Amino acid sequence: MTALEQRSAAPVPRSGRLLGALYAGNARAVLARGLTATRSSNWVVVLSGFLEPVLYLLSLGIGLGSVIGTVRAGSGAEIGYAAYIAPALLAVSAMNGAIMDSTWNVFFKMHFSKLYQGMVSTSLGPFDVALGEIALALLRGALYALGFLVIMQALGLNLAWTALLALPAILLIAAGFASVGMAVTSFVKTFQQMEWIQFFLLPMFLFSATFYPITVYPPPIQVLVQVFPLYHGVELVRGLTTGILEPGMLLHVLYYVVMVALGIVFTTRRLRALFLD
Amino acid sequence: MTAVIAAEALEKRYGDVAAVDGISFEVQAGEAFGLLGPNGAGKSTTMRMLGAVSSRTGGTLSILGLDPDRSGPEIRAQLGVVPQTDNLDRELRVRDNLLVYGRYFGMSRRDLGPRADALLEFAQLADRAKAKVDELSGGMKRRLTIARALVNDPRILLLDEPTTGLDPQARHILWDRLFRLKEQGTTLVLTTHYMDEAEQLCDRLVVVDKGVIMAEGSPAELIARYSSREVLEVRFGSEHNVRVAEQLTGLGDRVEVLPDRILVYTDNGERELAAIVGQGLSPITSLVRRSSLEDVFLRLTGRSLVE
Numbered sequence: 001m002t003a004l005e006q007r008s009a010a011p012v013p014r015s016g017r018l019l020g021a022l023y024a025g026n027a028r029a030v031l032a033r034g035l036t037a038t039r040s041s042n043w044v045v046v047l048s049g050f051l052e053p054v055l056y057l058l059s060l061g062i063g064l065g066s067v068i069g070t071v072r073a074g075s076g077a078e079i080g081y082a083a084y085i086a087p088a089l090l091a092v093s094a095m096n097g098a099i100m101d102s103t104w105n106v107f108f109k110m111h112f113s114k115l116y117q118g119m120v121s122t123s124l125g126p127f128d129v130a131l132g133e134i135a136l137a138l139l140r141g142a143l144y145a146l147g148f149l150v151i152m153q154a155l156g157l158n159l160a161w162t163a164l165l166a167l168p169a170i171l172l173i174a175a176g177f178a179s180v181g182m183a184v185t186s187f188v189k190t191f192q193q194m195e196w197i198q199f200f201l202l203p204m205f206l207f208s209a210t211f212y213p214i215t216v217y218p219p220p221i222q223v224l225v226q227v228f229p230l231y232h233g234v235e236l237v238r239g240l241t242t243g244i245l246e247p248g249m250l251l252h253v254l255y256y257v258v259m260v261a262l263g264i265v266f267t268t269r270r271l272r273a274l275f276l277d
Numbered sequence: 278m279t280a281v282i283a284a285e286a287l288e289k290r291y292g293d294v295a296a297v298d299g300i301s302f303e304v305q306a307g308e309a310f311g312l313l314g315p316n317g318a319g320k321s322t323t324m325r326m327l328g329a330v331s332s333r334t335g336g337t338l339s340i341l342g343l344d345p346d347r348s349g350p351e352i353r354a355q356l357g358v359v360p361q362t363d364n365l366d367r368e369l370r371v372r373d374n375l376l377v378y379g380r381y382f383g384m385s386r387r388d389l390g391p392r393a394d395a396l397l398e399f400a401q402l403a404d405r406a407k408a409k410v411d412e413l414s415g416g417m418k419r420r421l422t423i424a425r426a427l428v429n430d431p432r433i434l435l436l437d438e439p440t441t442g443l444d445p446q447a448r449h450i451l452w453d454r455l456f457r458l459k460e461q462g463t464t465l466v467l468t469t470h471y472m473d474e475a476e477q478l479c480d481r482l483v484v485v486d487k488g489v490i491m492a493e494g495s496p497a498e499l500i501a502r503y504s505s506r507e508v509l510e511v512r513f514g515s516e517h518n519v520r521v522a523e524q525l526t527g528l529g530d531r532v533e534v535l536p537d538r539i540l541v542y543t544d545n546g547e548r549e550l551a552a553i554v555g556q557g558l559s560p561i562t563s564l565v566r567r568s569s570l571e572d573v574f575l576r577l578t579g580r581s582l583v584e
Binding site: 030033113118121122125275 | 330332347348358364368373429
């Protein structure tokens with residue numbers, strides 16, 4: 001047997017697969033790596049991202065809420081202020097988890113630990129890396145949000161059985177922010193630019209109908225708010241936990257589906273440009 | 278013999294700059310093949326193309342009979358890569374580095390456990406299995422990187438400056454490990470700018486400079502072709518070397534004057550030294566040594582510093 005006929009220990013992917021050189025169908029190895037690495041991560045940092053929306057809920061929802069009383073939700077029903085902002089903060093919680101992983105952690109892996117360089121020198125393709133890393137960020141977002149949902153239930157802020165559907169909605173929202181977060185981060189070269197991402201997130205958090213209905217804005221501002229993703233997450237989750245369902249919620253879902261798709265496509269292309277030149 | 282790598286007029290351009298400017302070579306199965314050259318010669322760029330992570334801009338390249346432009350993942354599945362700077366996963370412990378890397382190749386957990394243990398043994402890191410990567414010394418990290426590159430039992434191992442930055446003890450341990458791999462029939466392709474490393478490890482090598490191949494052959498062939506059997510080094514003091522050298526023309530095959538010493542390339546260094554002393558000249562120091570790849574390298578790529 002000549003050396004050419006020998007097989008290496010690793011399975012050799014076949015040519016002509018879907019997405020060819022971009023995808024080895026092994027994103028789970030990237031995700032598994034992330035979960036193994038998470039074991040050694042700093043849990044104080046992990047918890048801080050989770051606590052932020054919880055503190056807002058306690059301060060604004062319970063505290064300020066006792067002064068405000070009730071708010072008129074979409075269809076006209078009056079609901080308690082805490083129950084009004086809790087779903088918004090649930091969406092923020094999913095966003096925070098996904099963003100933290102897909103921005104800072106990805107930035108570090110890209111520029112300092114050279115992790116992705118190592119990955120693409122194996123049989124993994126950039127699509128595997130993108131999917132696996134986005135899934136990891138999504139999981140963190142989902143974990144934050146799940147914890148938040150439990151707190152909401154304990155405080156009696158889930159007003160309808162449809163709150164259960166908030167779970168898949170949270171996954172979708174986390175996936176949207178994870179994929180776009182990673183796509184944006186893949187273009188970022190310096191720490192200063194990373195700060196801009198944080199700078200952009202704060203106003204989005206404050207003005208996306210998080211703490212009051214979007215109808216307080218004049219129409220042009222309403223359109224502007226609706227351009228950004230958080231508003232759609234807030235309204236989707238609010239509909240589900242309050243049980244005030246509207247057909248327009250499907251548009252919010254569509255917004256996130258498009259967001260996920262664009263994020264994955266851009267991340268994959270960028271990883272390819274960076275590491276498979 | 279079968280060629281596992283065949284490059285023909287291989288070229289990589291970044292804009293107007295040609296990092297690799299039309300090089301051709303073949304690597305046979307089981308061979309240890311070296312790419313020698315000064316910094317910026319195009320070694321690393323060539324290695325990235327061989328590793329199927331960088332596309333060529335001209336020429337043809339075949340790795341294990343496949344075209345890296347079309348079959349990148351298939352090729353990479355059968356390669357082991359040791360990059361110039363360690364990119365171990367610092368968030369994972371030593372043994373986990375091997376397990377996780379094996380998963381990237383789609384290998385099963387069941388196969389990976391024993392494989393990781395055997396590789397740790399090979400890399401002399403078995404007692405460090407649970408250590409954090411940051412706790413390892415430079416030499417240990419390098420050995421772990423090599424162990425990691427072997428996890429998929431690659432047909433070709435690519436090593437980019439494997440011992441740069443290591444102390445002599447660590448280098449010798451590493452050479453020993455690489456030599457064992459060579460004995461087991463692993464095809465090695467390595468870049469280096471250490472001539473002793475190339476002489477120790479390479480069956481055949483090419484000297485690359487400014488993106489082109491200057492010479493090709495086994496270390497012994499290159500020395501025979503581009504240098505003499507021995508070199509006599511004499512010093513007369515920096516101020517006298519040039520003047521003295523005029524009196525030495527015709528000695529040996531060739532006389533080279535450096536600021537600090539004069540080199541006489543010859544078959545018999547002692548005889549030339551006797552001739553010099555016979556002329557009434559008395560060098561401050563004299564040294565007769567075997568010609569080395571370093572002499573070949575400096576002759577081919579010049580003595581001026583390229584930065």
